[in-house]
Amino acid sequence: MNQQTEITADGRQIGGTLMEMKNITLRFGGVEAIKNISFDIREGEIRAIIGPNGAGKSSMLNVISGFYVPQEGEIWFKGARRGPMKPYEVARLGIARTFQNIALFDGMTVLDNIMTGRLNRMRAGFLSQALWWGAAEREEIENRERVERVIDFLEIQNIRKTPVGRLPYGLKKRVELARALAAEPQILLLDEPMAGMNVEEKEDMSRFVLDVNDEFGTTIALIEHDMGVVMDLSDRVVVMDYGRKIGDGTPDEVRNNQEVIDAYLGVAHD
Amino acid sequence: MDQMIFAAEIFLNGLMTGVMYALVALGFVLIFKASGVFNYAQGVLALFAALTLVGIQQGQVPFAHMINAVFGTHVEHFGWTVPSVLAIILTGAVMVLLAFLIEKLVLQHLVGQAPIILFMATIGLAYFLEGLGDVMWGANIKNLDVGLPQGISESIEGVTANWFGYGFFIDRLDIWATVIAALLVAALVAFAQYTKQGRAMRAVADDHQAALSVGISLRFIWVMVWSIAGFVALVAGIMWGTKSGVQFSLSLIALKALPVLMLGGFTSIPGAIVGGLIIGVGEKLFEFFIGPMVGGATENWFAYVLALLFLVFRPQGLFGERIIERV
Numbered sequence: 166m167n168q169q170t171e172i173t174a175d176g177r178q179i180g181g182t183l184m185e186m187k188n189i190t191l192r193f194g195g196v197e198a199i200k201n202i203s204f205d206i207r208e209g210e211i212r213a214i215i216g217p218n219g220a221g222k223s224s225m226l227n228v229i230s231g232f233y234v235p236q237e238g239e240i241w242f243k244g245a246r247r248g249p250m251k252p253y254e255v256a257r258l259g260i261a262r263t264f265q266n267i268a269l270f271d272g273m274t275v276l277d278n279i280m281t282g283r284l285n286r287m288r289a290g291f292l293s294q295a296l297w298w299g300a301a302e303r304e305e306i307e308n309r310e311r312v313e314r315v316i317d318f319l320e321i322q323n324i325r326k327t328p329v330g331r332l333p334y335g336l337k338k339r340v341e342l343a344r345a346l347a348a349e350p351q352i353l354l355l356d357e358p359m360a361g362m363n364v365e366e367k368e369d370m371s372r373f374v375l376d377v378n379d380e381f382g383t384t385i386a387l388i389e390h391d392m393g394v395v396m397d398l399s400d401r402v403v404v405m406d407y408g409r410k411i412g413d414g415t416p417d418e419v420r421n422n423q424e425v426i427d428a429y430l431g432v433a434h435d
Numbered sequence: 436m437d438q439m440i441f442a443a444e445i446f447l448n449g450l451m452t453g454v455m456y457a458l459v460a461l462g463f464v465l466i467f468k469a470s471g472v473f474n475y476a477q478g479v480l481a482l483f484a485a486l487t488l489v490g491i492q493q494g495q496v497p498f499a500h501m502i503n504a505v506f507g508t509h510v511e512h513f514g515w516t517v518p519s520v521l522a523i524i525l526t527g528a529v530m531v532l533l534a535f536l537i538e539k540l541v542l543q544h545l546v547g548q549a550p551i552i553l554f555m556a557t558i559g560l561a562y563f564l565e566g567l568g569d570v571m572w573g574a575n576i577k578n579l580d581v582g583l584p585q586g587i588s589e590s591i592e593g594v595t596a597n598w599f600g601y602g603f604f605i606d607r608l609d610i611w612a613t614v615i616a617a618l619l620v621a622a623l624v625a626f627a628q629y630t631k632q633g634r635a636m637r638a639v640a641d642d643h644q645a646a647l648s649v650g651i652s653l654r655f656i657w658v659m660v661w662s663i664a665g666f667v668a669l670v671a672g673i674m675w676g677t678k679s680g681v682q683f684s685l686s687l688i689a690l691k692a693l694p695v696l697m698l699g700g701f702t703s704i705p706g707a708i709v710g711g712l713i714i715g716v717g718e719k720l721f722e723f724f725i726g727p728m729v730g731g732a733t734e735n736w737f738a739y740v741l742a743l744l745f746l747v748f749r750p751q752g753l754f755g756e757r758i759i760e761r762v
Contacts, residue, residue, distance in 0.1 A: 230648065256650030268645035270638050281638050285650040287631040344649065 180208030189238035231255035261350035271330035282347030451609035453715020478689020485672030530665030694742035700755020
């Protein structure tokens, strides 16, 4: 928590360090997917991790969300070191995520899918829930209010009762974002939110990401390999290539970094 | 006219037999829904529950044979009997413990494996539990009595005798089984639809990764699902055990649950009930009307032939999810 609170050009507030990755190394057998990477995520910012295919971006996100446990390094969250955790424990800390290949509950409706994002906020006893009585009723109403707000926000009112399996790809991505948002996360991790989308869908998604950050004040860490999108969206960018960090800074700083330019233009590695 | 009255009586009895089939099928559906595993051990689970219940109730010493053989002692009974209600609660606790052990010792090591592997594991589990039940409580046929009323229901006989001049024979145990099964199903549906744990269970059934990402512990859900399946097995074990004694052929009732599942669909709780009722009524009426023409004993094969027809014409069952694979 060493940094000062800053106000960005568009009037958003960025606070101190919320999460810090220190010297993270992740290996799969003999392959080093992440090599000694450190960076931080500040409260309220949009932090992007970019890099060419196979750079280790998704692995990094999986480390943050607990799906992978790094062999070396430390993860600090809100000023305390986070021990090795299961993904569901990380989720309960307030770190929500989406997946590159969309992981939704296809058999459930859009509304039910988004409601699962609220599971960890339900405290009422089991009988009370089954009988729909007392604390459970109040809670359900509260949860529904939040969920409805998210639904309004992402403009998916018209499909709320549709089973997710029937939706087109772009909408599925949006529902997945809605489910993550419903959890009121402290950090929202987005794994390639624009992957496979057409230009119009990409624009929509960019707008949603910005609005989420602005309106809910949610800290966002996202992965993307489309440079253009990322540069417009993020406050700071980490650039990865072959598991190493080759750049870290504002979009402008990164854009002018020679190593980053080489990685993207495909200069031969020695 | 007489024949229609007989048929009505047979219809009612068939319904109640169907409820008993449905009770076993329910256990299968629960585990299949939540983990995509076809649990071959469900029938044995019912047997094991019934054995344990009788053992606890009558104060049997577990592993008595083994203890006696090793130490040369002659212990058989603790010399007390446990009241039925307490014995049922204790057996329930044993089933939860069993669920926990199954998750810890078997399922945990098979996370991410293909369903066929998990299916094979449950076959192993079935044989293990059958052996364990034998060693723990002995192989003799036991009488199970938890105070459920049995025998002909005189009031129904009286009423029907007044109406038709012929008293229906309906076993009071069957009536109780129907009531209890109805309560159980209502409770399970309320649980799955309205509670946090129920929602989490449906989520796990659908997608493991997504479930983890919203903060659901897979281990907890699996232990929970197997506990519920154990509890349903206990209820089925009580009913079947009271009806025909606790014996090892009890584990074979699982075979009758298969056609029920094929009719109802492997993923539908209401399907298990309707499937059970159709098979129960169908096999009784078929035996009554068609049986005499083909020399009888149709009850042995009717259910399977019906299931076969369903497999040919409607493989997802009446209520199952339609499986569409994109190519």
